[in-house]
Amino acid sequence: MTDLTKEMQLSEEEFIVNMGPQHPSTHGVLRLLLKMKGEFIEDLIPDVGFLHRSIEKIAENRTYAQFMAFTDRIDYCASMPCNLAWATAVEKLAQIEIPERAQYLRVIMTELNRIASHLIWLGTMSLDLGAFTPFLYAFRERERILDMFEMTCGQRLTYTYMRIGGVSKDVPAEFYQRCKDFTKDFRKKVDDYEAILTYNPIFLSRTKDVAILTIEDGINYGASGPTIRASGHDFDLRKVHPYSSYDKFNFEVPLGKNGDVWDRYIVRIQEMRQCCEIIDQAVEGLPEGPIKAKVPTMFRPKAGEVFARIEAPRGEMGYYIISDGTTKPYRVKIRTGSFSHVQLMRHLCKGWKIADLVAIFGSLDIILPEVDR
């Protein structure tokens, strides 16, 4: 949040446009400073920090278990993966074995949340591109997922469902049938979304061959998750470094070809179908047993450092924890996918029209609380 305008050298034909902080298509509070030449973007500086809450500093004053509630607020559209990342990191540090049932429950919840998060992306992106109906459809299906979460842990937005060593509650008996019904219905609903958007000529002209990202550039700019997979880079942490028993499920990793906006769209759509596959297998094979390992209330891992990462809906998410052997972490560094993707904007938007910016921004699926933390 600084006077960035003086950092831009302007020629006579160029001018500056301030997009945001409050703008419907910035999905939160983000200010984009655009150097324009006519309708074309010459340069772009993203100005972030409007939602900065200094969660990393807060972590230093909370116990490991208490901080779980704050991880929800890092990315409120996908709280479960944030919970999972924190739990995975702390368990890796303290070398806690997780009961198998808890691992499966974590997978079910994370994948349901991945669908919910992708639905928000689908709704907002299509809304930005002028299609209103998918937004309503997406929120209709998301409602069913939130109902299932509410049934399990009583919350609809910030779940704090996971605990260090397992999960907080077992799923109720009626959950299984609801979950099976949902995945069965949802596959057809994805077909509906695709019928509206995928080969729609207007949608194609807005997205096809727009803002192509090569694999090499993507990796150098820290792109991860669906964004880099859309360029054809076959890297999914669920396959490469399986955590939380992901190695027991059969699923495919959808890949794009060109790395344009349309590819980033289709990869996420296909990912939602794969989520259904994983959920079905996990619900079917859910083992009996305890849902939480025995972890003392005043939990005190040994001094040391740990680095753990997982595949969140918006790219790779990870924690780096320095422990000094007390009940509180000495230092926590949070890495989120959107933080890198905001930087990618500058690279992708150069030379495109201001209307394309909205499509590019939508396709990267950036959420601002995750950037500012």
Add this chain to the structure above:
Amino acid sequence: MTKQEIEKQLQQDFGDHIEIQETDQPEPYIYITKDKYIEFCKYLFDNPNLAFKFLFQLGGSHFEDKFEVFLCLTSPEHHHEIIVKVKLPVDEPEINSVTGIWRVADFFELEAMELFGIKFVDHPQPRHLLLIEEWDYGYPMRKGWTGPDFIPMPDKSKSAE
């Protein structure tokens, strides 16, 4: 490459300039001296056996007697990981920027710059990132920092012991 193989190769090529930290973690933790930092990073990036092309994160940390900058690097090709750390003096933390190698380091360095006061020499665009421009209350992520409206947390963990 496994942890032992990476450590062996780095020891061969950098000898006294690196220090391997003993941990029970599956990734190697390597300290590199400040003057060899950029050379070491370029080596990690370019060496085809290592190919650490993906900078997962970069951050600072503050200790009583030193600052540290850590880099979590991963290789999308070989799927191995490494944590590189540099010790910086507590009175004048200053280090070269790695934005020339990994462009993603830009924001990570800006964040460490304004929250810890670590100076990144030849960073392309030093500016405020997360805090307001009028921010004049020091570096909030340093240990023992207090600001104008700062209320410390009551220490409950001690009474529970």
